[in-house]
Amino acid sequence: MVNVTIGMAQIDVLVGDIPGNTCKVLAxxxxxxxxxxxDVMVFPELTLTGYPPEDLLLRPALQGRIEKALAELQAARLPVTLVVGYPVLRGGKLFNMAGVIQDGELIAEYAKQCLPNYQVFDEQRYFSKGQDACVVTIKGIPVALTVCEDIWHPEPMLQARAAGARLMLNLNASPYHQGKQQEREQILAIQAKAGDMPIVYTNLCGGQDELVFDGGSVLVDAAGDVCVRAAAFEEGVYTARLEWDGVAVHCHDGEQVPYLSSHASVYQALVTGLRDYVNKNRFKGVLLGLSGGIDSALTLAIAVDALGADRVEAVMMPFLYTSELSRTDAADQAARMNVSYRSISIEPIYDAFMAGLEPSFTGKPRDTTEENLQARCRGVILMALSNKTGYMVVTTGNKSEMAVGYSTLYGDMAGGFDVLKDVPKTLVFALAEYRNTLAEVIPPSVITRPPSAELAPDQKDEDNLPPYSILDQILALYVEQDQSAEDIIGAGFDRAQVERVVRLVDVNEYKRRQAPPGTRISERAFGRDRRYPITSGWKAGH
Known part of the structure; x- marks a missing residue:
């Protein structure tokens, strides 16, 4: 028997920082x-560049930096075998590569064969497909390498088995969405059984723009059973202990961190996404408009959990229509979360705008113009504070609002990052309740009161929109599942509501194109996932 300990290096790296990422691998x-x-350290896909490097892959300087990084990894002559991911030119083609460095030498390379080109993935824009299996002997074991998407298809596993492999090392940069870990483990079980070999699955963690990588690295045995499961959203090295008897690889049970609940995993994804966006872009902290409503309340809680109370500022910006309850709840939550808090009335700013616009508005009735002007006054205040303090503005719009355009350009959409951009309104309420199970930081009245933008007397969101319980179902079918209006109506929804919602989604693409990025938690977020033209004659009826 040969005993082998494999480390799954579940790490967070910075896209483009090849020297920094190389140093992290060595450390x-x-x-x-x-x-x-x-004995063996397995790092994630494209560790040296971070994932996704996007058009950095097209920079002429890339190849030289990668070659230098590989030389540094070899020169270190570590007493451990490194399996690491990187992009590299071979024969004039760019490959998504996994390399094995042992005793100071690059002894094997595997080029990713299955290049995803759906959802957030765009790998066929950059990479050429690999063709061959790579089986390398490590500690006497015939080991195959694959990269991320390869494990979701049967051919690479069967190819590796035919080439004599008895253990699979799979390098990943697999982004999070709800339920993703369970999907991964189901696929791993199928592939392990098909190849009759264990799989060591190492995944990236951390946030990169709108994507979040949740880790969840795992060891499954040849029967498809989980022997080791790493924590979600946490950096660390998790060990897989194996035995090789000359015929098969046997797995020892190790640490198996339980799944997070659905709400806990979404919440942690949002925390991770904001934290890494702020820290990796070197912002001092964040500030937000705290209105006394549910969206800003949840955003504040996430911001504090991500960055700490000392790096978060909240600003109440009341107007004539701001209720006393909103003012009280905002101040209450700021005190509960121990954040810097101030109140700046927008009335004098609004009045100044209206005075300047009076000659142009004379004779025209009040409409949404005056409501939007309130939001834009607030946007001006927040951006001014941001410029003065160096704190980034986080916006508080949710996915339901972004879908139907219930937001104001250069007003509540003004900012650097939208924490709730992919979170439907109904899920906002559920996450607020979840957060309060950890500690009651959101005043209960914020959760129980009817949602309102408070831009007009006694205004409620449902004055202009279907109830969120209905709206979110329609949006899920239309935006995330690509169903037609007629299909949705056929599922039992009111025709007038469906046609209005679908039209609002379609005509507000121009707003979403100008919105800040936000953390992706679904399989179809606004952004990289859903690329629709602004100018279009498409009708969504059928």
Whole structure:
């Protein structure tokens, strides 16, 4: 029997920082060897560049930087075998590569064969497909390499088995969406059984723009059973202990961190996405408009959990229509969360605008113009504070509002990051209730009161929109499942409501194109997932 300890390096890297990422690989591997006597360290897909590097892959300087990084990894001559991902030119073609570095030498390379080109993935824009299996002997074991999407298709596993592999190392940069970990483990079970070999699945963690990588690295045995499961959203080295008897690889059970609940995983994804966006872009902190409503309340809680109360500022910006309850709840939550809080009335700013516009508005009735002007006054205040303090403005619009355009350009959409951009309104309420189970930081009245933008007397969201319980179902069918209006009506929804919602989604593409990025938690978020033309004659009826 040969005993082998494999470290799954579930790390967070910075896209484009090839020198910094290379140093992190060396530091993590050396520490894992010293503290855990790891024999092999498996790092995520494209570790050296981070994922996704997008058009950085087209930069002429890329190849030289990657070659330098590989030389540094080899020169370190670590007493552990490194398996690491990187992009590299070979024969004039760019490949998504996994390489094996042992005793100071690059002894094997595997080029990713299955290049995803759907949802948020665009790999066929950059990479050429690999063709061949790669089986390399490590500690006497014939080991195959694959990269991310390869494990979702049967051919690479069967190819590796035919080439003599008895263990699979799979490098991943697999982004999060709700239920993703369970999907992964189902696929891994199928592939492990098909290849009759264990799979060591190492995944990236951390946030990159709108994407979040949740880790969840895992070891499954040849029967498809989970032997080790890493924590979600946490960096760390997780060890897989194996035995090789010359015929098959046997797995020891190790740490198996339980799944997070659905709401806990979404909440942690939002925290991770904001934290890494702020920190990796070197913002001092964030500020937001705290209205006393549910969206800003949840956003504040996420911001504090992501960055700490000392890096978060909240601003109440009341107007004539702001209720006393909103003012009280905003101040209450700010006190509960111990954040810097101030109140700046928009009335004098609004009045100044209206005075300047009076000659142009004379004779025209009041409409949404005056409502939008209130939102834009608030946007001006927040951006001015941002410029003065260096804190980034986080906006508070949710997916339901973004879908139907219930937001104001250069007003409540003004900011650098939208925490709730992919969170439907009904889920906003559920997440607020979840957060209060950890500690009651959101005043209960914020959760129980009817939602209102408070831009007009006694205004309620449902004055202009279907109830959110109905709206979110229609939006899920139309936006996330691409069903037609007629299909949705056929499912039992009111025709007038469906046709109005669908039209609002279609005509507000121009707003969404100008919105800040936000964390993706679904399989169809606004942004990289859903690329529709602004100018279009498409009708969504059928």
């Amino acid at each position: 993590v591997a050396e520490r894992a060897f010293q503290e855990r006597q790891v």
